[in-house]
Amino acid sequence: xxxxxxxxxxxxxxxxxxxxxxxxxxxxxxxxxxxxxxxxxxxxxxxxxxxxxxxxxxxxxxxxxxxxxxxxxxxxxxxxxxxxxxxxxxxxxxxxxxxxxxxxxxxxxxxxxxxxxxxxxxxxxxxxxxxxxxxxxxxxxxxxxxxxxxxxxxxxxxxxxxxxxxxxxxxxxxxxxxxxxxxxxxxxxxxxxxxxxxxxxxxxxxxxxxxxxxxxxxxxxxxxxxxxxxxxxxxxxxxxxxxxxxxxxxxxxxxxxxxxxxxxxxxxxxxxxxxxxxxxxxxxxxxxxxxxxxxxxxxxxxxxxxxxxxxxxxxxxxxxxxxxxxxxxxxxxxxxxxxxxxxxxxxxxxxxxxxxxxxxxxxxxxxxxxxxxxxxxxxxxxxxxxxxxxxxxxxxxxxxxxxxx
Numbered sequence: 104x105x106x107x108x109x110x111x112x113x114x115x116x117x118x119x120x121x122x123x124x125x126x127x128x129x130x131x132x133x134x135x136x137x138x139x140x141x142x143x144x145x146x147x148x149x150x151x152x153x154x155x156x157x158x159x160x161x162x163x164x165x166x167x168x169x170x171x172x173x174x175x176x177x178x179x180x181x182x183x184x185x186x187x188x189x190x191x192x193x194x195x196x197x198x199x200x201x202x203x204x205x206x207x208x209x210x211x212x213x214x215x216x217x218x219x220x221x222x223x224x225x226x227x228x229x230x231x232x233x234x235x236x237x238x239x240x241x242x243x244x245x246x247x248x249x250x251x252x253x254x255x256x257x258x259x260x261x262x263x264x265x266x267x268x269x270x271x272x273x274x275x276x277x278x279x280x281x282x283x284x285x286x287x288x289x290x291x292x293x294x295x296x297x298x299x300x301x302x303x304x305x306x307x308x309x310x311x312x313x314x315x316x317x318x319x320x321x322x323x324x325x326x327x328x329x330x331x332x333x334x335x336x337x338x339x340x341x342x343x344x345x346x347x348x349x350x351x352x353x354x355x356x357x358x359x360x361x362x363x364x365x366x367x368x369x370x371x372x373x374x375x376x377x378x379x380x381x382x383x384x385x386x387x388x389x390x391x392x393x394x395x396x397x398x399x400x401x402x403x404x405x406x407x408x409x410x411x412x413x414x415x416x417x418x419x420x421x422x423x424x425x426x427x428x429x430x431x432x433x434x435x436x437x438x439x440x441x442x443x444x445x446x447x448x449x450x451x452x453x454x455x456x457x458x459x460x461x462x463x464x465x466x467x468x469x470x471x472x473x474x475x476x477x478x479x480x481x482x483x484x485x486x487x488x489x490x491x492x493x494x495x496x497x498x499x500x501x502x503x504x505x506x507x508x
Contacts, residue, residue, distance in 0.1 A: 161221020165400030186232030199238030387420030
């Protein structure tokens with residue numbers, strides 16, 4: 104059940120134009136924020152004394168496979184990718200929807216949640232036999248609910264890392280995309296022997312080509328990003344860039360096109376030839392040019408490290424408020440869920456985190472997490488293992504849970 108709550112005397116980082124409010128209260132009624140201000144009356148609400156500590160919206164965990172994988176090295180527990188075709192005859196399946204495999208009971212959820220992560224975007228991908236169009240993903244809240252919220256996103260990979268899916272050439276990626284657009288928009292017969300899409304695939308892709316969803320494109324090289332901007336303008340589609348190691352080189356063009364970029368703010372070395380221009384100042388340079396910047400991901404098992412990634416961007420020139428926005432408001436706006444969360448404002452869902460210190464400092468801890476105003480258990484498999492091995496041994500070794508004697 105949604106809860107009534109008053110967090111009193113907090114340093115409220117609203118992630119809105121109101122900025123940071125010192126010694127402010129946040130009142131929650133029926134799971135939504137009812138008021139933000141000073142000297143609010145609690146009524147029957149549970150009162151939490153913040154004593155000046157930082158309060159933020161629950162953080163975005165990045166673009167991940169949380170709930171889609173349990174052990175990444177064990178194929179039976181990984182559901183985020185499809186390979187329905189063969190290497191020389193890949194299956195293009197934009198109708199593939201990874202959210203249908205989401206497991207809200209995954210042990211990865213509490214591991215991320217106790218660190219202040221409240222939601223994530225599930226990504227769809229391909230392996231050999233799939234295509235550069237991975238499929239659809241969606242936003243899920245880490246509150247144990249099964250269904251995604253907000254509109255779906257379509258995932259697309261371009262550049263060298265995806266060339267093995269397009270005949271070993273990035274040039275073929277644009278050829279294939281042009282054909283897929285022609286099919287989805289009816290300019291190529293559905294019964295052509297050269298058609299690549301199923302009837303459901305044409306309908307799914309057409310939705311995104313009609314701007315009824317965001318296409319999230321993993322791409323790093325500046326030249327490829329420019330080609331993407333031209334393609335999106337030519338076809339009038341909405342895109343976002345993820346990765347974007349060299350995005351700073353074309354920041355003005357990204358800003359003019361209003362394309363958000365989900366950066367890996369720890370990328371500072373050329374991991375491949377598409378990332379020769381990688382720099383720790385990527386986020387700062389993009390934001391200075393007017394680009395909306397969010398944090399990409401630290402991986403499903405390490406989602407909590409998005410705070411370190413945002414803090415690293417701040418240490419390299421990104422303003423602090425923009426660092427917080429990269430984990431809250433910006434991704435919420437990009438994925439169309441900003442009406443519910445991403446900021447601390449009246450009417451939003453009461454997904455909140457109380458911190459021991461600066462939220463972007465890795466030495467700070469999440470002391471309390473609320474989703475819809477409900478206090479979340481501050482334990483995970485990792486904390487349980489920690490506690491098991493910290494306690495004094497009993498009649499049985501520490502490997503046995505307390506009480507086994």
